Amino acid sequence: MMSLVLIAIGLLMASALAALLLSRDPRLATICGVGGAMLAGLVGLIPSLRVLLTGAHESFIMAWCMPGGSLHIGLDAVSAVFLIPIFLLTALAALYGGTYLRPFWGKRAIGFSWFCFNLLTACLILVVVARNGLLFLMAWEGMSLASFFLVVFEHDKKAAREAGWLYLVATHLGTAFLLILFALLGREAHSLDFDRIGALAPGIANAVFLLAVIGFGTKAGFMPLHVWLPEAHPAAPSHVSAVLSGVMIKTGIYGLVRTLILLGHPLAWWGWVLVGIGLSSGILGVVYALAQHDLKRLLAYHSVENIGIIVMGLGLGVLGLSTGHPLVAQLGFGGALLHVVNHALFKGLLFLGAGAVAHSTGTRDMDRLGGMAKAMPWTALTFIIGAAAIAGLPPLNGFVSEFLMYYGALLACLPGGIANPLPAVILVAGLALIGGLAAACFAKAFGIVFLGEPRTDAARKAHECGFLMRLPMIILAAVCILIGFGAPWAVAALKPAVAGLTSVPAAQIFGGTERPMVLLMELTIGFATVTGLVILLGFIRKRLLKNRPVRQAPTWDCGYAAPTPRMQYTASSFALWFVDAFRWILRTERHRSLPQGYFPNTAFMTTETPDGFRELVFRPVFAQIRWALASLRWIQHGRLQLYILYIAATLLALLIWYASCL
Amino acid sequence: MNAIPLIHMSVALVLAPLLLGVINRTKARIAGRDGTPLLQLYFDLWKLMHKGAVYSHATTWVFRAGPLIGLASVLGALLLTPFGKSSAVMAFDGDLVLFVYWLGLMRFVTVLAALDTGSSFEGMGASREVFFSALAEPAFLLGLLGLARVTNAISLSTILPGVTAVTWLSTGPALALIAAAWLVILLAENARIPVDDPNTHLELTMIHEVMVLDHGGPDLGLILYGAALKLWVMGALLVSLLTPVRHGVAWQDTLVFLGGMLILAVAIGLIEGAMARLRLTRVPQLLMGASALAALALILIIK
Numbered sequence: 001m002m003s004l005v006l007i008a009i010g011l012l013m014a015s016a017l018a019a020l021l022l023s024r025d026p027r028l029a030t031i032c033g034v035g036g037a038m039l040a041g042l043v044g045l046i047p048s049l050r051v052l053l054t055g056a057h058e059s060f061i062m063a064w065c066m067p068g069g070s071l072h073i074g075l076d077a078v079s080a081v082f083l084i085p086i087f088l089l090t091a092l093a094a095l096y097g098g099t100y101l102r103p104f105w106g107k108r109a110i111g112f113s114w115f116c117f118n119l120l121t122a123c124l125i126l127v128v129v130a131r132n133g134l135l136f137l138m139a140w141e142g143m144s145l146a147s148f149f150l151v152v153f154e155h156d157k158k159a160a161r162e163a164g165w166l167y168l169v170a171t172h173l174g175t176a177f178l179l180i181l182f183a184l185l186g187r188e189a190h191s192l193d194f195d196r197i198g199a200l201a202p203g204i205a206n207a208v209f210l211l212a213v214i215g216f217g218t219k220a221g222f223m224p225l226h227v228w229l230p231e232a233h234p235a236a237p238s239h240v241s242a243v244l245s246g247v248m249i250k251t252g253i254y255g256l257v258r259t260l261i262l263l264g265h266p267l268a269w270w271g272w273v274l275v276g277i278g279l280s281s282g283i284l285g286v287v288y289a290l291a292q293h294d295l296k297r298l299l300a301y302h303s304v305e306n307i308g309i310i311v312m313g314l315g316l317g318v319l320g321l322s323t324g325h326p327l328v329a330q331l332g333f334g335g336a337l338l339h340v341v342n343h344a345l346f347k348g349l350l351f352l353g354a355g356a357v358a359h360s361t362g363t364r365d366m367d368r369l370g371g372m373a374k375a376m377p378w379t380a381l382t383f384i385i386g387a388a389a390i391a392g393l394p395p396l397n398g399f400v401s402e403f404l405m406y407y408g409a410l411l412a413c414l415p416g417g418i419a420n421p422l423p424a425v426i427l428v429a430g431l432a433l434i435g436g437l438a439a440a441c442f443a444k445a446f447g448i449v450f451l452g453e454p455r456t457d458a459a460r461k462a463h464e465c466g467f468l469m470r471l472p473m474i475i476l477a478a479v480c481i482l483i484g485f486g487a488p489w490a491v492a493a494l495k496p497a498v499a500g501l502t503s504v505p506a507a508q509i510f511g512g513t514e515r516p517m518v519l520l521m522e523l524t525i526g527f528a529t530v531t532g533l534v535i536l537l538g539f540i541r542k543r544l545l546k547n548r549p550v551r552q553a554p555t556w557d558c559g560y561a562a563p564t565p566r567m568q569y570t571a572s573s574f575a576l577w578f579v580d581a582f583r584w585i586l587r588t589e590r591h592r593s594l595p596q597g598y599f600p601n602t603a604f605m606t607t608e609t610p611d612g613f614r615e616l617v618f619r620p621v622f623a624q625i626r627w628a629l630a631s632l633r634w635i636q637h638g639r640l641q642l643y644i645l646y647i648a649a650t651l652l653a654l655l656i657w658y659a660s661c662l
Numbered sequence: 663m664n665a666i667p668l669i670h671m672s673v674a675l676v677l678a679p680l681l682l683g684v685i686n687r688t689k690a691r692i693a694g695r696d697g698t699p700l701l702q703l704y705f706d707l708w709k710l711m712h713k714g715a716v717y718s719h720a721t722t723w724v725f726r727a728g729p730l731i732g733l734a735s736v737l738g739a740l741l742l743t744p745f746g747k748s749s750a751v752m753a754f755d756g757d758l759v760l761f762v763y764w765l766g767l768m769r770f771v772t773v774l775a776a777l778d779t780g781s782s783f784e785g786m787g788a789s790r791e792v793f794f795s796a797l798a799e800p801a802f803l804l805g806l807l808g809l810a811r812v813t814n815a816i817s818l819s820t821i822l823p824g825v826t827a828v829t830w831l832s833t834g835p836a837l838a839l840i841a842a843a844w845l846v847i848l849l850a851e852n853a854r855i856p857v858d859d860p861n862t863h864l865e866l867t868m869i870h871e872v873m874v875l876d877h878g879g880p881d882l883g884l885i886l887y888g889a890a891l892k893l894w895v896m897g898a899l900l901v902s903l904l905t906p907v908r909h910g911v912a913w914q915d916t917l918v919f920l921g922g923m924l925i926l927a928v929a930i931g932l933i934e935g936a937m938a939r940l941r942l943t944r945v946p947q948l949l950m951g952a953s954a955l956a957a958l959a960l961i962l963i964i965k
Contacts, residue, residue, distance in 0.1 A: 106750055192811070226775065255855070259907040260927075261940075267696070271894075277726035297869075332672065333880075348726075366964070368962050370780075371720070371780070373722045373723075373724065373778075374722060380724075384724070384774075388767070388770065390762065391766075391770065393763060393765050393766055393767045393770055394764065394767060399763060402759075403760070406756060406759045407755065407756040407759070410756060410759075410807070410810060410816045411812060413811055414810065414811060414816065415811060415814050417774075421811075421964060422964075425807060425964075426714075426802070426958060427802055428807055429800045429804055429957075431802065431806075432762070432800040432803045432804075433796065435763075435798045435799065436766070436792075436795060436796030436797070436800070437796050438800040439766055439769070439770050439792065440792035440793065440796050440797070441771045443759045443770060443774060443788065443792055446774065447773065447774055447777030447778070447785075447788070448777070450724075450776065451722065451724060451777045452719050452777060452778065452780030453780040472758045484958060519754040519755050519756060522752060522754040522757070523760065525752070526738055526741065526742075526752060526760060529738065529741065530734045530735055530737065530738040530764070531734075531735035532735040533733075533738070534727075534730050534731050537729075537730045537733055537734060537884065538730050541880050542885070543716055544711060544880045545714065545879075545880065546710075548714035548715070548879075549712070549714035549715075550715045550716075550717070551714070551715075551716045551717070552716075552717055552718070552719050553716050553717070553718060553719070554718060554719060554720075555718040555719070555720050555721075555779045555780055555781045555876055556718075556779075556783075556875050556876050557781065558865055562689055567778065567782050568780045568781070568785060569777070569782050569784075569785020569786060569788075569789065573786075573789065574785060574788070575789075576789065577789055577790065577946075578793060578796075581793070581946060
């Protein structure tokens with residue numbers, strides 16, 4: 001089984017190189033890139049699904065020339081939970097990207113783009129299966145670099161370049177914390193192999209936990225370490241945004257989960273920290289999303305929100321473990337892991353949908369779109385499914401994962417639950433508030449973009465995207481529905497993974513086959529009943545309207561005779577209540593010139609919501625750092641010989657130090 | 663499956679539109695009018711079901727699916743609503759979350775159907791609806807969480823019957839706070855005064871009514887019936903909380919519950935008759951107040 005994962009990585013590497021070598025011919029490069037990614041996805045899904053269902057643990061160990069252990073990769077159920085979305089989403093995104101990048105043929109480096117895409121996929125897989133600190137960091141770095149080049153695909157645009165640099169700096173700052181983390185672990189265990197790491201002293205465990213929260217949190221986009229995310233994700237081509245938001249940021253969650261497994265029994269305050277981070281990321285993420293006009297930026301902020309939900313679930317799991325409430329822990333971890341998969345599905349779907357709209361109209365500004373559902377029926381149908389799923393509405397997959405967390409938190413709140421139920425209360429109220437705000441935000445995103453009348457000529461000329469771009473969206477939407485209705489089976493499949501996190505045998509997870517499983521079946525029955533009722537009501541209405549006049553007329557306009565599409569409510573006006581209520585966080589900037597005099601001519605108003613943490617925290621801090629480092633500028637000459645001298649001098653110094661240590 | 667919950671549910675399905683008749687009658691009496699017949703909504707529904715339909719050029723299938731999914735989801739919530747102190751058709755641990763989210767789905771599709779018309783008035787109503795409900799939802803769940811802890815249960819059908827006279831004696835103040843919070847949420851979510859005035863004639867000031875301006879015929883009928891059911895399910899929870907008596911004799915419990923619903927409808931009518939609609943900018947403060955009450959109740963319960 002492990003060999004299939006290795007074959008998938010090999011396929012990706014080979015197709016990446018082939019795409020690079022064939023970059024003269026964009027068609028061949030695309031075929032290589034897409035074919036490699038899809039084939040690898042198919043090959044890789046087999047072992048991942050098998051390990052997920054059986055809970056088997058497989059590994060592959062080889063000696064290598066690097067210090068600190070062996071070339072050790074392994075596949076357990078926890079890795080499989082993360083691998084499945086990686087394989088599925090990258091394969092579908094590649095299929096979509098093949099058509100999506102078509103307009104750039106001959107203008108941009110298509111071959112290089114596919115090289116980076118497949119390299120990114122290979123590194124994502126390697127990060128999740130690596131069982132050695134050094135290998136993990138190498139894959140982590142490869143992932144960061146490949147995604148940097150994908151973000152700056154349109155490097156002639158200033159916004160894309162700036163987003164790329166911001167991302168590169170942020171990701172390397174995060175990696176710096178991870179270097180310390182693995183150095184610390186390696187010093188304690190005398191090896192960088194994960195399986196050699198045993199029990200740690202409490203002080204070290206606490207330090208490792210905090211380093212992991214910062215280091216992995218930067219990649220995952222914890223508020224306030226998220227500042228790179230709303231810049232980088234919209235700047236990338238849409239199939240890349242789908243992969244970045246859907247699976248790449250989840251490697252941060254994976255890292256945190258793996259660290260929790262390595263650390264063993266957690267402390268209660270870790271749970272408090274995680275719930276707190278989750279709550280702030282969740283609420284602030286959705287609030288910032290509500291204020292956006294750019295569809296892809298809105299989706300990027302929703303990734304911060306969903307990461308917040310996942311982290312709240314992990315926090316609940318940690319609290320359950322540390323206070324000795326296994327069922328609470330299992331439900332928290334189970335909800336978080338299922339949400340990892342779910343978010344990959346619907347966020348991938350939504351980014352692909354947003355890309356289809358941008359592809360067809362040339363704009364991502366929601367206030368310039370409208371009425372796309374008529375021109376793009378398939379995109380609209382799949383987008384609304386994704387929107388309802390991400391808002392956590394039944395009967396879709398987002399509800400199932402949030403239900404598990406709610407259930408765990410409710411159990412924790414009962415008199416026999418955890419001693420101080422405040423985090424669980426926060427989780428319930430927070431999830432409800434986030435759910436309400438997310439539903440509002442996706443009512444806006446779908447309603448303004450797809451419903452009503454087209455607001456501009458660009459939107460009027462929209463057309464449905466090609467079959468190869470539609471198919472991935474349809475598949476993702478179908479899986480969202482499938483996990484929603486198949487909740488008992490989807491959750492049962494997670495048992496081995498949750499067992500890996502809670503060190504309880506898989507058969508006993510979620511109380512064996514008892515309550516939680518029966519109750520998930522009730523959810524399915526409820527979903528099916530309501531779906532049946534919708535069909536029944538539709539049938540009744542059809543019968544009622546038979547032989548009766550059914551007419552078309554203009555929308556009721558209150559007697560005003562000349563309505564225009566520009567009079568429709570816009571994304572900004574829809575969100576005004578929220579922007580107003582949260583203005584103390586958002587600090588939305590308004591630029592306007594109001595109509596004046598009896599015969600006013602021009603008037604305009606624009607609003608913009610820059611990221612508060614970036615403007616008020618990171619920009620001043622980095623300005624200070626730059627000022628402080630300016631005095632060291634003399635060591636940078638730009639002369640190659642001197643740089644080589646620096647390297648030689650450093651190596652010599654290290655050699656002397658090493659020799660003196662012996 | 664037991665037949666009694668199904669009978670209870672049919673009673674709810676039949677009686678729900680009557681609540682609005684009682685409210686309107688009470689309101690009219692306070693104003694010194696005779697008012698519309700008690701059965702007015704039944705007549706309206708009957709008439710609407712016999713009409714044809716007019717759809718706007720701007721709309722798509724989303725507009726037509728809205729009333730269907732909306733009514734079906736409130737029916738989904740009704741399946742989970744206990745009838746007074748007796749269990750609902752479907753009852754399982756955590757069903758309260760599904761209850762809240764079914765109402766959320768109903769709101770989501772209503773809002774999308776409104777946006778589908780391209781009318782700025784309907785956009786306005788949709789924007790208000792999503793904002794107010796985003797504030798109301800956490801307050802409602804916090805109240806339920808408090809009750810769950812008091813009764814040591816996490817299903818609507820065990821929580822609400824668990825609230826007895828003994829519970830009221832031991833944690834009365836907290837329960838009263840929750841009831842007050844729920845009453846505010848009930849008024850806000852069901853487009854009643856002081857949040858929304860169902861009788862207003864100016865589109866600019868409406869919330870719920872303005873979202874359904876373009877619906878007509880059977881579609882409007884489905885929406886009106888759905889709104890009546892929503893009032894019923896939320897009212898049923900409040901009445902079950904406020905009537906801590908249980909005889910164990912089926913017809914007596916039914917009478918107590920239906921009497922409670924009647925009193926609730928009269929009370930809503932009295933509130934509507936006694937006060938004016940709040941300015942829209944005051945509504946968030948009212949809802950935040952409800953959240954604060956629910957949070958305070960929870961603090962009293964957890965201590």
